Structure formats: structure tokens, C-alpha cells
Amino acid sequence: MTARRSPWALRRTLVVATVAFITLSALVIGVVSVFSVQSILMGRIDKQLTEATSRSAASIEHGDPGTGSAPDFISSLGQSVGTLGAVTVDDTVVAGGYLDSNLNIPPLSQHQATALQDAKIGSHPTTVYLGPGLGNYRALAVPVDARVSIIVGLPLADIESTISELILVVLAVAVGVLVISGGGAYALVRLALRPLDRVTAAATTVSTMTLDRGEVALAVRVPTDDPEGVTEVGRVAAATNRMLEHVSHALQARQASEDKVRRFVSDASHELRTPLASIRGYAELTRMSGEEIPDDTRYALGRIESESRRMTDIVEDLLLLARLDEGREFETAPVDLTELVTDAVSDARAASSEHVWQLTTPSQPVIVGGDRQRLFQVVLNLLTNARVHTPEGTAVETELSLQGRDAVITVTDNGPGIDPEMVDAVFERFVRGDSSRARSTGSTGLGLAIVHGVVAAHGGTSSVTSEPGRTQFRIVLPVRSA
Known part of the structure; x- marks a missing residue:
């Protein structure tokens, strides 16, 4: 049998729900922002890659792209640091290198050349990972003739660094917003639900009062700043006050009715004592008169005495109970x-x-x-x-x-x-x-x-x-x- 989950307090539910919605919103905004910036930056790098490829193709238009250890077309005018170039013959990389910060062209290692070859670079920009030294590149291939093609690539390190910094900024802002919004939501919910605390306090006070007997002065009411019930909580407070007013009138009516019954019982019991004593006395006097009385009459007189004595006991008991109800004190x-x-x-x-x-x-x-x-x-x-x-x-x-x-x-x-x-x-x-x-x-x-x-x-x-x-x-x- 599964355990039943304990219900949450309204304050806790509202705060958790608010923070959860804000968290979800911040997450969606952060993800959309990161992907949007990444898409924009990738679009720019693809544009730059297309321009670099055009410059490289123009520099070898009337010459040999070269099949040495490092092609020299990537050092043409306008190429940026980090630009990668490679020559393929029948889809096999035969030469490759990149432009370093000193404007030198170090050749690609065998591992890097293999990674570039395995990436199957085509006429559309493709992302390829070239190992720990160079990282991710965006590359594009341009055919020179039927067998020879050149590959030009630009590094993605700056874009990745920018995206990482953006993610950290988004996370920091999101955490800050969550902390501030959580505290603000708690304070706001607590302030908004304060009238409910007053309703609870009033109900608790009434629950500790003795309402089943005695004079009841039900003067407890819910203090409220919204007596007209404009807000939801104000309507709860107003309804509670109307209910307490109704209960107060009902208790007063009940007490008045009980007082009336007690007075009636007390007065009736007091008034019945004398005639009952008279009935009993006359019955005894008649039975003890000395005159000859038939047996059935004597029996009837005995029953009258017995029942009047029993009735007297009942009246005395009722009178005692009525006095107890009135709260009369006994001799101490x-x-x-x-x-x-x-x-x-x-x-x-x-x-x-x-x-x-x-x-x-x-x-x-x-x-x-x-x-x-x-x-x-x-x-x-x-x-x-x-x-x-x-x-x-x-x-x-x-x-x-x-x-x-x-x-x-x-x-x-x-x-x-x-x-x-x-x-x-x-x-x-x-x-x-x-x-x-x-x-x-x-x-x-x-x-x-x-x-x-x-x-x-x-x-x-x-x-x-x-x-x-x-x-x-x-x-x-x-x-x-x-």
C-alpha cells in the first residue's frame, strides 16, 4: 500500500509554483538565447569562411595549389590567423597546414590530416574536430580540377569561448533572478495570505470556547482591511465574519430558549410542591378518618399517596436540576x-x-x-x-x-x-x-x-x-x- 503524500501548505505551494515557473522561464530564455547567439555567430563564421575560400581559390586560379607539406594559399592577403588549408587528391589529404600567430604555416600532423580526411568535407560548411591542438574547425572544400580540391577552414575557438561565457552569464543571472524572485514571492505570498492567518487565529479562538452551554459572548471577529470583500482573501474574511455573526445570534437565541425552559421548570416545580403536598395530605386524612371505607377506595387512596409522593420526588429533583442549571452555589x-x-x-x-x-x-x-x-x-x-x-x-x-x-x-x-x-x-x-x-x-x-x-x-x-x-x-x- 503506497503512503499518502502529505498536503502542502498554500504558502509553500504558491512559492514553489512561482519559483518553478520562473525557473522554467529562465531556462527557456537561456537556452533560446544561447542557441540564437550560436546560430548568429555560426552564420558569421560561415560567411567569413566563404570569403576566405574565395580568396584562396583566387590565389591558385592560375597556379598549382601545391602538394608540399603545407599549402601556401592560406597566407594570401586577407586571411586571418588560424586559417586552415589542405590539398586533396582523389579525396586524400596530401598537404595541409594552418596560419599561426607568427604568420607561419605549420603542417598538419598525421592525426589531424586523417581527421580532416575522414570528415568528408564538401561544398557546404562542416564542423570537424582536429584534436586537442587545433580543436573544432568550420571547413569548406572547393574543387580545382577533376581530381584535386582545396579545403579551407576557420577555427571555432572564439565562438566556443563566447558561447561558454554566455552560458555562465545566463546561469549567473538565472540563479540571481531565482534567489530574488524566490524571496520576493515568499514575502509577497506571506503578505497576501496574512488575512488568512487572521481567519485561522479567529477560528482557533472560537474552537477553544465553550459553546455548548451557558451564556456565550461570541465577540471574536476577523480583522480585515477589505471589509467589502473585493479580494479573494477579503471575501473569505468577510464570509467568516458573517458566519460568526450568525453563530452568535444562534447561540443567543439558544441561550434565551434554555433560560426560558429553566425558568419554566423552576417555576412549575416550585408551584407544584404545594398542591402535591395537599393531595397527599388529604389522601392520608381521608384514609385515617376512622370512618368505614370500602377496600377499593382505601386502595385508591393508598395509590394516590404513593403516586403523589413519587411526583413530589420528581418535582424536587427537577427543581434541584433547574437550580444547578442556573449556576446557584451550594453551601460550602x-x-x-x-x-x-x-x-x-x-x-x-x-x-x-x-x-x-x-x-x-x-x-x-x-x-x-x-x-x-x-x-x-x-x-x-x-x-x-x-x-x-x-x-x-x-x-x-x-x-x-x-x-x-x-x-x-x-x-x-x-x-x-x-x-x-x-x-x-x-x-x-x-x-x-x-x-x-x-x-x-x-x-x-x-x-x-x-x-x-x-x-x-x-x-x-x-x-x-x-x-x-x-x-x-x-x-x-x-x-x-x-
Whole structure:
């Protein structure tokens, strides 16, 4: 399986692409320039070669070209230093030489003569390499008669030197242009993309904010020099600001709706307490009046008392949750968790002797700051949850321990476990266990929500892990400083 290539940043992509295009352009310009100059210079040397050949042919028009070691026609008037001349008989070089800087005509060596002969020089200029001493020559052959021809050549050393210098100049200029253009492109791209950095910074700031609850003041906006969105980056910034404005209005609307629901729940719960107490009181009064009451009426009154008591508990729980949502602070006082957990387990043991209750606490007191009644309710709710949602004979172990500066309370049972699809939602309101955790009595589904809310209000955390045969609720509270 081939590894996936990591994506490049936009800044890097733009800079690399710009430098690559400039490099390609410089390469094309350099190559075209070198070949153009070479073509022009070769055209000039061919013209000079034609003129030198004409002078050489004219000097031997009425004489013998000579078959000695070095022909003398290359020393005729107007010939330049380096001019090469040779005489061929039946395509075989029989004499050859070149004009040196002292205007002498040194003869060609056997190797040079052979190279010239093998080049098959004709009536069109031909480039031939004559070895390290002479290098490349441009040569042209002119027939004298049916068997004899003369060859005239001009050196290409000056042209090759010029082309080499041109190549070095082109490379130097290209490298300089690449360095300057690369730095300029980086600076320009960085300047042009700076608004995107602002967009990123604004998005990062928003991503670190708590938007899922509470009053949200989303005042983050992207600073921009182009509020009208004329440029592409300006349009991105403007669109981001419009999105943030829309999200801000949506969060405000959500918060207003939540506040309205909380006030309704709080007000309704408060108002329902009195009539529920009245219903329960009248039912008890009627049942205890001493008058003869039919059995079915007595049963109905008992059910009214039971359901009104259950309704009262639900109302109290809803009222507590509403107060937690409003952020009301609890009474803060030193609370001994060792004593509190011991009392809660004792109450659970008295409520259900069919379960096996186990308790592990440290020898010294564990003191936290908070509301003892609400913390006691947290532990009791966890124990009640274990009792209600597990069959008889289930072992429930409660452990209190100190871990650093935290007090940790765990309630672990060996019951059937929680449905994996419900684990993440057990602390939500009105969530009840399904058939995977057997229960003997009903449940409002608010107990664990109260656990989560009270613990959070005390600066702690609550969590749960569950698998068949082991379910553990874990409460972490900060220890009170001495």
C-alpha cells in the first residue's frame, strides 16, 4: 500500500509554483538565447569562411595549389590567423597546414590530416574536430580540377569561448533572478495570505470556547482591511465574519430558549410542591378518618399517596436540576467523605439486604468543601442506581480513596452491565436502563443527572465504565485545603 503524500501548505505551494515557473522561464530564455547567439555567430563564421575560400581559390586560379607539406594559399592577403588549408587528391589529404600567430604555416600532423580526411568535407560548411591542438574547425572544400580540391577552414575557438561565457552569464543571472524572485514571492505570498492567518487565529479562538452551554459572548471577529470583500482573501474574511455573526445570534437565541425552559421548570416545580403536598395530605386524612371505607377506595387512596409522593420526588429533583442549571452555589462547609460514604452504604444495606454491600475507606478522614446533603444524595443515588438496576445477590463495592489532591469515590457492581449504546448518555436526564440491566422498581431517570450536576457544581468530575459483569461509576472531588 503506497503512503499518502502529505498536503502542502498554500504558502509553500504558491512559492514553489512561482519559483518553478520562473525557473522554467529562465531556462527557456537561456537556452533560446544561447542557441540564437550560436546560430548568429555560426552564420558569421560561415560567411567569413566563404570569403576566405574565395580568396584562396583566387590565389591558385592560375597556379598549382601545391602538394608540399603545407599549402601556401592560406597566407594570401586577407586571411586571418588560424586559417586552415589542405590539398586533396582523389579525396586524400596530401598537404595541409594552418596560419599561426607568427604568420607561419605549420603542417598538419598525421592525426589531424586523417581527421580532416575522414570528415568528408564538401561544398557546404562542416564542423570537424582536429584534436586537442587545433580543436573544432568550420571547413569548406572547393574543387580545382577533376581530381584535386582545396579545403579551407576557420577555427571555432572564439565562438566556443563566447558561447561558454554566455552560458555562465545566463546561469549567473538565472540563479540571481531565482534567489530574488524566490524571496520576493515568499514575502509577497506571506503578505497576501496574512488575512488568512487572521481567519485561522479567529477560528482557533472560537474552537477553544465553550459553546455548548451557558451564556456565550461570541465577540471574536476577523480583522480585515477589505471589509467589502473585493479580494479573494477579503471575501473569505468577510464570509467568516458573517458566519460568526450568525453563530452568535444562534447561540443567543439558544441561550434565551434554555433560560426560558429553566425558568419554566423552576417555576412549575416550585408551584407544584404545594398542591402535591395537599393531595397527599388529604389522601392520608381521608384514609385515617376512622370512618368505614370500602377496600377499593382505601386502595385508591393508598395509590394516590404513593403516586403523589413519587411526583413530589420528581418535582424536587427537577427543581434541584433547574437550580444547578442556573449556576446557584451550594453551601460550602467542610464535609467528611469517610463518614458520609459510610452512612450512605449503611442506608443502602438497610434498604436492600438482598445485595452484597462492600465498603472500603481510608483510616483518616477525607475532607472536601461542599454541601453535605447534596454530596450524600450523590453517593446515595449511585448506590440506589446499583440496587435498582441489578438482580438480587449482586455485589456492590463502594471505595473511597485519596489520589493526590483529589478524593475518588467509586461504586462498582458485578451486574449485567449497561447497554453500550447508553453508556455515553447515562448522565442525561430521563435516561433509564433497558432490559439489559434488570430492575425491580421504576425510575425517574433523574438520579444520575443529579449526580453529574452536583459533582460538577462542586468542581469535580463524574464518569462511568461498563462491560458485562462489571460497571463502575467514578466520582472525583477536589480535597479541601488545610
